[in-house]
Amino acid sequence: MRYRAGFALLIALAPACAGVALAFLPKPFLVLAPAAAYAACAIFLLGLPARLWRWTSSPVPFRIPTTCGQQRSLAWIPPARLDNPSTGLAAAARMLLEVLTFRSLLRNSRSRAGDGAVHTRDSLGLWLAAILFHWSLLIILLRHLRLFVQPVPAFVLTLQKLDAPFHTGAHPLYLSDLALLVALAYLLLRRLADPVVRYVSLLSDYLALWLLLGVGLTGVLMRYLVGVDVASIKQFAISLAVFSPVLPRNCGPWFFAHLFLACSLAAYIPFSKIAHMAGVWLSPTRNLANNNRAVRHINPWNAPVKTHTYAEWLEENKDKLKSAGIPQ
Amino acid sequence: MRERWLILLGYGLFVVFFTFPLWRAAAVGSSASMPRLQSSPAGQCVAPVEQMRAAHMDMLFQWRKDAVRHNNLSFVAFNGKVYSKSLDGTCLSCHDKQQFCDRCHAYSGVSGPGCWNCHNDPRAFAPKVTP
Numbered sequence: 120m121r122y123r124a125g126f127a128l129l130i131a132l133a134p135a136c137a138g139v140a141l142a143f144l145p146k147p148f149l150v151l152a153p154a155a156a157y158a159a160c161a162i163f164l165l166g167l168p169a170r171l172w173r174w175t176s177s178p179v180p181f182r183i184p185t186t187c188g189q190q191r192s193l194a195w196i197p198p199a200r201l202d203n204p205s206t207g208l209a210a211a212a213r214m215l216l217e218v219l220t221f222r223s224l225l226r227n228s229r230s231r232a233g234d235g236a237v238h239t240r241d242s243l244g245l246w247l248a249a250i251l252f253h254w255s256l257l258i259i260l261l262r263h264l265r266l267f268v269q270p271v272p273a274f275v276l277t278l279q280k281l282d283a284p285f286h287t288g289a290h291p292l293y294l295s296d297l298a299l300l301v302a303l304a305y306l307l308l309r310r311l312a313d314p315v316v317r318y319v320s321l322l323s324d325y326l327a328l329w330l331l332l333g334v335g336l337t338g339v340l341m342r343y344l345v346g347v348d349v350a351s352i353k354q355f356a357i358s359l360a361v362f363s364p365v366l367p368r369n370c371g372p373w374f375f376a377h378l379f380l381a382c383s384l385a386a387y388i389p390f391s392k393i394a395h396m397a398g399v400w401l402s403p404t405r406n407l408a409n410n411n412r413a414v415r416h417i418n419p420w421n422a423p424v425k426t427h428t429y430a431e432w433l434e435e436n437k438d439k440l441k442s443a444g445i446p447q
Numbered sequence: 448m449r450e451r452w453l454i455l456l457g458y459g460l461f462v463v464f465f466t467f468p469l470w471r472a473a474a475v476g477s478s479a480s481m482p483r484l485q486s487s488p489a490g491q492c493v494a495p496v497e498q499m500r501a502a503h504m505d506m507l508f509q510w511r512k513d514a515v516r517h518n519n520l521s522f523v524a525f526n527g528k529v530y531s532k533s534l535d536g537t538c539l540s541c542h543d544k545q546q547f548c549d550r551c552h553a554y555s556g557v558s559g560p561g562c563w564n565c566h567n568d569p570r571a572f573a574p575k576v577t578p
Contacts, residue, residue: 265556267468289504346502
């Protein structure tokens with residue numbers, strides 16, 4: 120248990136080292152770069168629906184939403200429409216807010232026993248780090264479109280401008296870069312420093328974080344410190360998008376480390392907890408309306424049970440009951 | 448299950464977003480070719496071409512700092528030649544802003560650090576020669 124984070128780091132270092140090594144291998148080996156990119160995309164785009172298909176095969180016979188407020192009841196009792204959705208629309212609204220703002224993480228709390236009582240207090244660090252990380256990652260992914268699309272879409276240029284309000288030196292600092300690394304560092308340190316969280320952290324938890332940190336750090340290194348030939352990298356990226364890959368010449372070791380780490384991450388997504396990007400939509404505790412008392416839900420695969428009701432019994436023994444003088 | 452097709456529809460939507468570069472490239476008809484830049488007429492830049500492509504912005508900022516803050520105007524290149532640390536006098540004497548700087552910056556989607564907030568493109572203001 121003590122070495123999970125270390126083992127995960129070793130696994131994550133493998134693609135990074137392979138990438139750095141690639142830059143020093145003979146030219147023909149460069150063909151590994153487009154091969155890795157296509158393989159990773161294929162695994163990601165086929166693995167995700169395979170996992171989705173397995174999930175869609177799971178039966179959800181009953182409504183099991185997590186309720187966090189007053190359910191719809193009598194007219195004079197105000198219901199919590201979002202936290203206890205009674206209609207499909209309200210459930211969809213709650214789901215959307217969950218995906219966009221992570222409302223459930225706002226309920227994260229820490230408990231501590233002391234003074235003969237259990238004290239609970241809100242713990243919003245996780246929510247803050249999670250929302251910083253996810254939104255930064257989205258902005259960074261969208262900004263990467265400048266490397267894949269020619270001419271660069273206007274919204275990407277606008278996003279770049281908004282993301283770097285401070286012109287610091289030759290490399291304007293993207294706030295999303297900063298936020299991503301700070302948030303990832305917090306999420307990793309949270310697992311390492313807190314004994315309770317460390318106890319429940321598995322190798323896969325650390326691996327996802329190390330891979331993301333690796334991708335982020337190599338990206339930041341290229342942009343702010345070592346400098347890379349962006350035009351050559353764009354030529355390589357766009358050649359992948361138009362399916363006529365060119366060999367990535369003049370791209371440097373850090374680019375290959377970045378690429379291989381990103382490929383490992385993309386290929387790892389369908390098999391890991393990062394598949395929550397698809398799974399969150401399918402979570403039956405989130406995507407169902409709580410109308411268990413308003414609507415009768417019948418388990419669709421209930422076996423037909425042979426019953427014998429009292430009414431039927433009365434009907435069958437009508438004559439006997441009558442002759443014995445028993446009132447019906 | 449009846450939701451299965453809804454779920455796969457959602458995945459299809461995701462794939463459409465994910466493959467945006469593919470169909471955008473098909474729609475615009477873009478190719479992988481990067482802008483071909485003319486090498487400098489002098490035949491040799493102040494640093495090897497790989498270094499210039501990766502880190503010219505750092506050199507320009509260093510030059511600006513040296514010139515403006517320290518009045519240090521001479522740059523000894525890797526091959527021993529001495530250049531003046533001047534965007535107008537050195538860089539733009541070989542390279543053309545529109546043909547050299549702008550094309551690559553536009554291709555890479557790099558807005559540029561604002562050289563032209565202070566500097567002029569000398570060729571844009573050159574007197575037009577009437578034939």
